[in-house]
Amino acid sequence: MPPTATDPVGRRSRRAAMSASAVCPPRVSVIIPAYNAMPELTRSVTSAMDQTLGLDRIEIIAVDDGSTDGTGEELERLARACPALHVVHQGNSGCAGSPRNTGLDRARGDFVFFLDSDDYLGPDALRRMVAMADDNGTDIVLGRIASVGGRAVPRAVFSHNQPRTDIFSSHAYLTLGPWKLFRRSLIERLRLRFPPYRNCEDKPFTAAAYLNASGISVVADYDCYYVRYREDRSNLTLTASDLAHRMDGIRLCFETVARHLEPGPRRDQIMRRHVEWELCGPLRGLLPRESEKDARERFFPEFRDLARTWVTDTIFQRIDAPDRLLVHLLRTDRFEDVLTVARNAKEDAGRGHLVDKGRVFWLHPFFRDHTADVPDVCFDITDRLPVRHRLDTACWHGGVLRLTGHAAIEGIDAIDADTDVILRAYESDRPEVRVPTTPHTSGFTADIDPATADGGAPLDRGLWNIYLDVRAQGVSRIVRLGGNREDGAEHGPPRRAVTMPRGEPVVVVPYITPYGNLSLDVGEVAHAPSREAPCRVTRTAWHGARKGVLIVVGRLTGEAAARCRDGGTLRLRAESGTGTVREVAARFEPGGGAGAFTARLPVGRLTAGRWTLTLVLEGRTVVVPCLGRLAGIRWFRFGRPYYAKPLTRRAAPALALEVAPIKVAAGLRRRLRRARARFRG
Incomplete structure (x- = not known):
């Protein structure tokens, strides 16, 4: 049985661990800001104490931000049994950023991890994240986040482990919470500290770190961080959710991206996230809750200036129709219409659509109303229509790969329906290859012959991603073809040696990507036996x-x-x-x-x-x-x-x-x- 906090052997082992850490700096500084955090605080702190990385490699800095509910006393009690836990008491700042900054000023670790006092760590979290950073030389590591009690958590970025990636080729930027492992040298080189805001204080900090990181890693095969709401629902994200507490942080998000990225496609890609989440989201959800005077005179001008300054035409084309409508009304300074659209957002979302000359339009009350004077582009949802599709079978018939499946554009009647399979070479400007399908009552069938697929010529060696061009009523939608994960299909059909026209045998490997899509490896570029x-x-x-x-x-x-x-x-x-x-x-x-x-x-x-x-x-x-x-x-x-x-x-x-x-x-x-x-x- 392992020693407990009351066991003398346990106390001696902890003192020995701290003697070692006094000589060698800890690998991780865990910083815990705490304000009236009982009873959740105890589990939060003990989850850091119980890490498999070992207390000789961790320092825990808990900052009591002027609590009045016994939080300070509980931290002192825990510290008496754990020399790795350092407690700092300060007057109440009213935000989480100030105690985090206090912890940063005292941190000595190679890495910093911000642990909120409401949440807790999986026991093996820090060991896994440090190993991922060490093995790949990355500055930030995201550990998979698990929900406790229904609190929303990001999922897309955690579909699979990513030893080394960046914000432009992954979903990492969708999660801007501070619950990550940061290399401390990155934070100090950028002189990063949290602004003194009650809400949105973490997003500019994390955004700046992301934009300057030398690589990002993702640990997706272990629940590293558990988020939860407090029993009394007193989390700052809930009690300080109005626009008065958000606007400073929202503005700083846009300014941070502009400071670290030059104008162009990369900035637009990152700015789009803030346009959707920090501009249109609060505008739609929070502006109607404000008083008429504050909404008109205080907050609307700020949102208008953000839209005019940061929403480029490229971003405007890529955001969804409801957001496009709001941005257009902001740019044209139409306060009453913005408020009307925001108040009726839920009702208007289900108003249906119109197919017209190969485009599909959202039937919002402003659509083609001459008195509203809003261009059709604000209602065009053609490129946002979901496509229901699946791959039923993928098997070899001699040297031909036969695919069967289903595909349909959601909400569009299957009139003049048709489907093509498209092969696109990965990271190449080679022309795409189209393979017609044979429709039947239960779906479609496509035969891909690697020896003749490219207009009678063989497919070039390399990786080919497989798409579907699904059409109905003149509307065309192109989507990646997803793999069937049943019956062993997550590996795809077996490799097959195909004889090309010149008589050379080339191995073709169909495989399922980590995102669940079907691809072809022609010539075993990435699937050599040694790998x-x-x-x-x-x-x-x-x-x-x-x-x-x-x-x-x-x-x-x-x-x-x-x-x-x-x-x-x-x-x-x-x-x-x-x-x-x-x-x-x-x-x-x-x-x-x-x-x-x-x-x-x-x-x-x-x-x-x-x-x-x-x-x-x-x-x-x-x-x-x-x-x-x-x-x-x-x-x-x-x-x-x-x-x-x-x-x-x-x-x-x-x-x-x-x-x-x-x-x-x-x-x-x-x-x-x-x-x-x-x-x-």
Whole structure:
């Protein structure tokens, strides 16, 4: 049993750890701003104390910002048992930026992590993020954020691990909260500090760091940071949400981007985020709540100036129609119309559309109303119409890759409907290749022959992304073709050697990208055998006779298959959101061919929680995908019913299982409600 805070051995080990850190600077300074943060504060601080990185490599700086609810006393109590925790008391500043700045002034670590007193860290978070930064030389690391109690969290950026990326080629800039690992030298080189605002103080800080970072990393396969609302809903994001507390931060967001980026496509790409979230969002959601006088005289002129100064024509064309309408009205100084549009936004959003000469327009009351005098471009939604599509099958017929699937433009009747498959060379200006499809009642079929697809000529070597051009009523929408993740399709069909016209065999590899899209690798540019994963999962299923046992079947690839004969070990690992790890050894199947293995995980013995599955071979980790339609399962433990079910979160990097006890009483109530409903019916 590990020593506790009251254990003398534990206290001695902590003192020894701090003696070591006095000689060597800590790797991470965890800064916790706290104001009247009870009772959530305790878990927040202890989550930093319990990091697997080790207290000898961490310093925790908690800043009590003039609390009156016992926050200061609780911090002192925790500090008595943990020399790594340094407590600073200061008068109330009314914002989170000031105590964060106090912590920055005292930080000594190679990295800084800002931990809000409402939230908490996963136990292995800092170790994983520091390792990612060290391995890739990056200045900022985003760890996956998990929601507690329904608080909204970003998801797009966490679709897969990204060892090294930037804000222009990832979704990182969509999350401007400060809950990240920052290299402290970056912060000090830029002389970054938080402005003294009650809301939006974190966005300019994070934006400046992003815009000057030497690389960004993303840890997506572990819940690093848990966000939650306080029990009394006293978070600053809720209590200081009006425009009076936001405008300074909103203005500084635009000024920060302009200060660090020259005008052009890159600035427009980043500015668009602020136009949508910091300009149009508050304008629509918050301006109608203000008094008529404040809305007209105080806030409208600021929004108008932001629109006129920072919304370029390129940004205007790329934002959605409701935002385009607001920006146009701002630019033309039409306060009453802005207020009308903002107040009726929800009602007007569902007014339908009109198809006219190959374009689709939003039927807002201002559309083609001569008294409103608003151009059609403000209502054009053609390029925003969603396309429902899916890839059903992708398989080889000789040297031809046959795709079957479905595609339709949402909200447009399928009149004169047609679909083409488009091949576009990755990062190249080569002309696109179009492949017609054969329509039928259940969808479409397309045959891609790599030897003749390019107008009778072979496809050039390289990576080709696959798109669909979906058409109806003269309207055309082009979208990436997504892969079917069922039945093992997350790896795509197998590679195939195709004989080209000159008689040379070229290997073609269809594969599913980390974003779930289908692509082709012609000539094994990125899929050479030396780069293969050491093992591949081919089946996941529940054991037929042993309740609660999950079977994972697969095969080692390449050199890994040869090494397994020399005593190599392969283990199936289950890791919970709290950092608990359970492992079982895989068994190599006699007579099953080189490298065939089976692993049996007793899920019924796992504690309640979410468990992510991976395979570990000689230090390399391979995700276990969710293959086929893995169902949930139930069993009894200690006389109580439990269940496990796969979590099919979109673009999840690995199979995750939710394990929990069944709430019998709640289930009985649901059955009674259904029975009453049937009886009444």
